[in-house]
Amino acid sequence: MPKTSTEQRDWIAEAVRLVEADANRSADTHLHVLPIPTPGVDLYLKDESVHPTGSLKHRLARSLFLYALCNGWIAEGTTVVEASSGSTAVSEAYFAGLLGLPFVAVMPSGTSPEKVALIEWHGGECHFVEEPSQIYDEARLLAAERGGHYMDQFTYAERATDWRGNNNIAESIFEQMGAERHPVPAWVVVGAGTGGTSATIGRFVRYRRFATRLMVADPENSAFLDGWRRDTSDAVTTRSSRIEGIGRTRVEPSFVGGVVDDMLRVPDAASIAAARWVSDRLGRPVGGSTGTNVWACLTVAERMRAAGEEGSVVTLLCDGGERYAHTYFDDDWIAAQGLDLAGPAAVLDHFARTGQFRGSVRDASVA
Known part of the structure; x- marks a missing residue:
């Protein structure tokens, strides 16, 4: 027998309560300091892996x-x-x-x-x-x-999230940064899968009149960067991204290029090498998209160092590396993909020793 309108409304009301209750049971996600040897620049990771389902x-x-x-x-x-x-x-x-x-x-x-x-x-x-x-x-x-x-x-x-606030990820970041030495980030760096996160953060900083700039880090075989550069939504690629969760073969409807201040192409080998590098420093594995984010953050930090700027850079730890034991943390899979991590790993080692990040978006093997 079909449900009456009243019965359906009652079911929806209970469903909304259950979803909201899930949010109320969860504390905010952590904001970790990731020490880097760049004078005057502080790097933070917003740890989205602690959600009940383990990701952003x-x-x-x-x-x-x-x-x-x-x-x-x-x-x-x-x-x-x-x-x-x-x-x-x-x-x-x-x-x-x-x-x-x-x-x-x-x-x-x-x-x-x-x-x-x-x-x-x-x-x-x-x-x-x-x-x-x-x-x-x-x-x-x-x-x-x-x-x-x-x-x-x-x-x-991009439309399902209230970008003005209401406990979204942007509001959370800025509240948690309140007691840091550079409380308003110079940059927030994120990847794009749907584009919803970058749209939320980009709109929020404009709405709240922060000077923070937004960078989107894009992996290989993704259409977002080309679409953003050409200011078009018809950019496409013929291969899919190897970095799960970010990068698309088309510019998705939720990607709002107008709120993005800069974009950076990050080679897949650099993303994976950076994911392993961050994992070693945190003592637990992180996913490939986190590596993409961090590689872009180190590029931003190097630009700030070269310009004599100080400030904070915030990015996302999107998910844990346990989900990628058979891919990004499997050397046989890496070899089968034709990837060589030696070059970007050398760049990261040089950075850790000297504080100079010599990564290149054109050639990740520069050391």
Whole structure:
């Protein structure tokens, strides 16, 4: 028997309560100092790996579910479908399970087995495609076939989050920086997968009238940098990013280039070498996108040093490296990808010894 409107509203009200309660049970994520030998420059990592589902995408999934619930797109029994390279799907599987909803993740066949296992552990189903560019159409088709809802993180990420505040990641960063010697960051550095995080931070700093500049670090085979340089949304690439969670073959609808002050191409070998370098300094593994962020941060720090500037640089520790034991931390996988980490590792070693970062976006082997 179909649910009445009142019954559906009651279910949605309870679903919103459950999602909000998840947020209330969680303390804010930590802001770590990562010591670097650059005089006058302080580097901080916002540790998003401590969320219940282990990544930055927990924030996004919560916002997407609230957005869909309050728009009336999800009701009791709705099958939720998402196109995702992994971490968003893990987090959405968690929230779907919280609400008792079926969840299907449409993802490239090369997604790390650790992420697949996490999605299935949370009760989700994984649906694989061979070509990463197929995930969008396949997710729409699957949602239609099952009478479900395609969450579409790539379209709705930038609008599902309240960029003015309301406990978003930007507000959290600036509150936690309040007692530091450079409380207003000179730069915030992030990667882009949907573009939602960069849009939130970029809008927030403008709204609050901070002088902070925003850099987006883009991995190889990603369309964002070219689209930003040419101020167009039709930039595409033919290969997918090897750095899971960031980099896309197209400029996603949620990417707001107008709030980005600078972008930097980071070679995949540099991203992975930096992830291992940071892991050694923190005493625990971090993911490849964190390596991308840190490589870009060290580039920013070198520019500041050369210009005689002081200040703070903040970036994100997006997820833990445990999810990449069979990829970024597996030397056989590295060799199979044709990657050589020796060059960027030498750059990082030179930086640690001298305080001079001699990395190049054109040639990561410069040492």
